[in-house]
Amino acid sequence: MSEMNSVRLQRAAKETFGWDELHAHQLEAMEHVLEGHDVLAVLPTGAGKSAIYQVPALLLDGPALVVSPLLALQNDQVEALTQAGAPPAVVVNSTxxxxxxxxxxxxxxxxxxxxxxxxxxxxxxxxxVERLRSAGVALFVIDEAHCVSSWGHDFRPDYLRMRPVLERLGHPPVVALTATAAPPVRDDIVARLGLRDVKETVTSFDRPNLRLAVVRCTDADERREAVVSRATELVTAPGFEGGGLVYTASRAESERLATELGERGVSAMAYHAGLRADRREEVHRAFRDGDVDVVVATSAFGMGIDKPDIRFVLHAAVPESLDSYYQQIGRAGRDGEPAATELFHRGEDLHLQTFLTAVRAPEQVLRDVSRALRDAAGPVRLTELARSLDASRASCTRAVNLLEQVGAVSAAGRGRIVHRRDVSTQQAVDDAVALSEAHQELIRSRVAMMGGYADTTGCRRQFLLGYFGEHLAEPCGNCDTCEAGTAEARPRRSGRFTVQAPVTHQEWGPGVVMAVEDDRLTVLFEEVGYRTLSVEAVEDNDLLTLVS
Structure with a gap:
């Protein structure tokens, strides 16, 4: 059966898209789809994730539903399918x-x-949903699937609707696609979507053509000068072709750095969510077509960028997590040629990032929302709920999202919400606050891991890959610490702990070993997130127990 499917898939890929050969990871995932399995595919951007649903859809009896978070991405994919001569593709959206x-x-x-x-x-x-059900959806595709996970760096509550809709549609085969998913994110995706008989296709996170480096700066002015000077140096180097990205933390800083680059003769444009839609599209187009050398952007400039010759990605501010950082630097060097990725870092950035991402649970709003929904005669629209409570829509939305995650409320169709009668307001609030606090603990742990990457004297690539659960046996030779000689291969302790080993901590409970160094272990705990532990302390105090 599998060999027959392989032949059918290869033929369809050739006849419709003109692809002479499918990559092994693409073909493996496609075969799983045709065999009726749910599939979670974790592949770097540019590795052909879209093909995993595009080709099998040609062989299934019914349309493929593709849920994608950005309208620009949807339009780009439809345009690519149209140009390839594939069967018709349509978009349904609010615009x-x-x-x-x-x-x-x-x-x-x-x-x-x-x-x-x-x-x-x-x-x-x-x-x-009813129209989709009537159409007989044959394949349910979720792009940027990490958005469904509260462990992920880009959690979107709208993605929580996926599971009940999937069941309404009769649970056709699912393809969940993402370019960045550490092991806990992958587990969370599977659980939250209710994937069945799931097959995972996960390729290496290693991008050996990217040079990794961190530059320490003492204050904001020094960093700004260092970033502008480095971007200018890279763009004006003999033979430079392609483009560069500079990521900043604020809209104002993106405008300022773009202006300073322009004053030094570098063609640069700013990009952030505060720009008009036509201006954002203009920046996208100019960068894609090579009409501008550098885009200085907030994290709003990200998904959907498919420019293979980005030669550098500089960070003028520390991201909130290594997940975000990996996704952003991953936009460099997609053509396989060398590219520079450099983080310009101040120690106090981590304190600021912790402060910016720390949001207390809205306990009073949770209580008011829960009571109002329980007292209502039936399902209530969010706008009506906010009006009745004289509260902002944003605060009500956050409360409803938390209550939905703990199962206290659920969507009732037509944008309405209903409270479960068997869940008291006190229980709903307690569960939602506990969930919010656990999420905050996770966020703090991710910030700490970002700091660990910036501060390590070991091989940065080993650290980065370890975060994603991938073990690199030897230092990479293509990062600043390797070049400085501080990351030379060191003998590993012949301890009991190996990467991916399940463990239990006396206080923090169950976890998984994510990275092993000669003097420390990085463990991801279910309740408290990432923790770096001294091997000596672990062994002397018997802090960790291996779970057989």
Whole structure:
């Protein structure tokens, strides 16, 4: 059966898309889809994730539903399918006119559309789900699947709607796609989506063509000068071709650095969420077409960038996690050629990042929302709820999201929410506060791991890969610590602990060993997140127990 599917997939890829050969990881995942398995595919951007659903969809009886978080990504994918001569693809989103939406649904219901792209918030509409059910969705695709996980760096509550909708559609085979997913994120994706008989396709996180480096700075002015000087140096170097990215923490800083680069003769544009949509599109287009050398951006500039010749990514501010950092530097060197990735770091950045990401649970709002929903005669719309409580929509949304995650409330269709009668307000609030505090602990642990990467004198690539549960036996030779000689191979302790070994801590409970160094262990605990432990302290005090 598998060999027959392999032949069918290779033929479809060749005839429709002109691909002479599929990569082994692509073909493996596609075969799992045709065999009816749910699939979680973790592949670097540029490794052909989209093909994993595009090709099997040609061989299934019914449309492929593709849930994608960004409208620009949806439009790009539809355009690529159209140019390839693939069967029709349509988009359904809030920016369309009524006539455009009607035309899209007509194509779906007539069986003409092979691919249907929509944003996760569309799944809150009962009529959308019903139309999809009637269309007989044959494949349920979730792009940027890490957004479903509260362990992830880009959690989006809208993604929580995926599981009940999936069941409403009869749970067709699922393809969950992401470029960045550490082991706990992968586990969370599987659990939250309710994936069945799941097969994982996970490629190496190693990008050996990227040179990793950290530059220490004493204050903001020194860092700003260092970043501008380094970007100028790279762009004006003989033979420079391609582009560069500089990531900043604020809109104002992106504008300032772009201006300073321009004053030094570097073609640069700022990008952030505060720009008009047409201006953001202009920056995207200019960078893609090579009309601008450097884009200075906040994290808003990210998903959907498919420029293979980005030669450097500089960070003028520390990201909130290694997940975010890896995703952002991963935009460099997709053509396989050398690229520089450099973090310009101040020690106090980590304190600021902890402060910025620390958000207390809105206990009073949780209590008010829970009571109002329990007292309501039936399901309530979020706008009506906020109005009745004289509270902001944002605070109500956050409270509802927390209550939904602990199972106290659920979506009731048509954008309405209902409270479970068997869950008291006190229980709902207690559970939601506990969940929020656990999430804050995780966020703090991720910030600490970001600091560990910045401060390590060992091989940075070993540290980075260890965070994702991948063991690199020898120092990489292509990072600043390797070049400085501080990361030379050191004998490992012949201890009991190995990467991916399940353990239990006396205080922190169960966890998994993520990285092993000669003097320390990095463990990811279910309750408190990442912790770095002294091997000597672990052994002398018997802190960890291996779970057989």
């Amino acid at each position: 369309q006119s009524a006539a455009e939406r009607t035309q899209a649904w007509d194509a779906v219901e007539a069986g003409e559309a092979r691919y249907v792209f929509l944003a996760p918030e569309q799944l809150a509409h009962e009529e959308v």
